[in-house]
Amino acid sequence: MRTTRTFAETRAAAAGPVGLVPTMGFLHEGHLSLIESAGRDGGTVVMSLFVNPLQFDRDDDLAGYPRDLERDVALAKEAGADIVFAPPVEEMYPGRQLAKVTVDIVTDRLEGPNRPGHFDGVATVVAKLFAGIQPARAYFGRKDAQQLVVVRRMAHDLSMPVDVIGRPIIREEDGVALSSRNVFLSGPERARARCLSLGLLRAADLVEAGERDAGKLTAAVAAEITDVGVEVEYIALAGQDLAEPLDTLDRSAFLALAAWVGGTRLIDNVHFDLSDDGFFADRGTRLATQSVLYAGSD
Ligand code: AMP
DSSP states (O other): OEEEOSHHHHHHHOOSSEEEEEEOSSOOHHHHHHHHHHHHHOSEEEEEEOOOGGGOSOHHHHHHOOOOHHHHHHHHHHHTOSEEEOOOHHHHOSSOOOOOOOOOSTTSSTHHHHSTTHHHHHHHHHHHHHHHHOOSEEEEEGGGHHHHHHHHHHHHHTTOOOEEEEEOOEEOTTSOBOOGGGGGOOHHHHHHHHHHHHHHHHHHHHHHTTOOBHHHHHHHHHHHOOOTTEEEEEEEEEETTOSSBOSBOOSSEEEEEEEEETTEEEEEEEEEEEETTEEEEEOOEEOSSOOGGGTTOO
16 A cells, blocks of 8 residues: 555555546545445545645634544554555645635535535535545545535536445444544543434434425424434434435435534434335444543543
């Protein structure tokens, strides 16, 4: 495995079609599952590690974001990455970034209004990665459900020849969705965070029992989140194309939430995929052991 710092070096090191896994690093099994997916599809697997200043709406969040390149390189190698692209800020943003990518409508709700500028930052950095690395496929987690919609729509509307692939959420043993930000949670906060996934999994059971009303599904999630230490920002059902709010579950959709647990903002969701057999609730995959996120801590 190689570590590269520039786009040119990365393109030169890649052989055949590239599967790209964009990340901000501080890797966990969610990221590693994307590397494994890319590996199964063949070609050269490139994982990018870049904490993108453009997508942060709070300076303290950017400054405090966990980083450990050496650790990430070792984990990416073990998971089967061929190249880790870890550019310095000057490679990604050599001057003032005057060209930016905005994706309308699908950014109007959920994360969009709560994180001003976030999706412009995401779309712009992903567009730069697509242009600079020229992958045939790019892998994103369903954990960031709206981000996946935004990236798909960008690639479609800007005729980018990249297959955007979404993969299931990886959860910790107790159901909490893996996030690099989980390392910020204190012991009691980590215990409180459980109610978020419990609520979503409860709603998944209801959907499989026939419930289709968005209000009842969001209420079922809210009913699990009673701890005063957890502050909900939103709980909402959204169609997979995010074109309009959904009152009734009548198409593929996801039930998403954002909440503050102490000073840490967490997001989670459960997808409902409609096929000829009805709705399948994608509850994600649970780890059988403790996450690599906590390796080295007690
Ligand atoms: P991040 O480093 O948080 O920007 O995430 C990089 C990629 O990993 C994104 O496509 C995320 O959706 C994905 N990801 C993050 N957490 C998880 C998870 N728990 N399960 C699956 N994918 C994830």
